Amino acid sequence: xxxxxxxxxxxxxxxxxxxxxxxxxxxxxxxxxxxxxxxxxxxxxxxxxxxxxxxxxxxxxxxxxxxxxxxxxxxxxxxxxxxxx
Numbered sequence: 001x002x003x004x005x006x007x008x009x010x011x012x013x014x015x016x017x018x019x020x021x022x023x024x025x026x027x028x029x030x031x032x033x034x035x036x037x038x039x040x041x042x043x044x045x046x047x048x049x050x051x052x053x054x055x056x057x058x059x060x061x062x063x064x065x066x067x068x069x070x071x072x073x074x075x076x077x078x079x080x081x082x083x084x085x
Contacts, residue, residue: 024064028073031055035077045081052077 002008031052038048053074060070 021064024059024062027055028052028059028065032073032077035081039080039083049078049081 002011031048035045035048035052037043039045056065056070056073059065060067065073
């Protein structure tokens with residue numbers, strides 16, 4: 001366990017950031033799953049694609065995921081949504 005005041009503060013900050021990042025990553029995964037299920041069933045894949053793209057872009061903007069990872073995810077999801085239509 002840390003003994004210095006600054007190290008204790010850093011532990012608290014890291015914990016908060018980790019929880020925030022986990023929430024954002026979970027949101028990204030959920031939006032991907034919703035798009036996949038909509039594409040499989042034949043639902044509103046276009047609307048789900050817009051939502052997923054927004055969530056992924058926000059995650060990349062916040063620095064939770066890398067911008068190129070976000071671009072790759074969006075590309076793959078849009079390809080999947082377009083083939084479903």
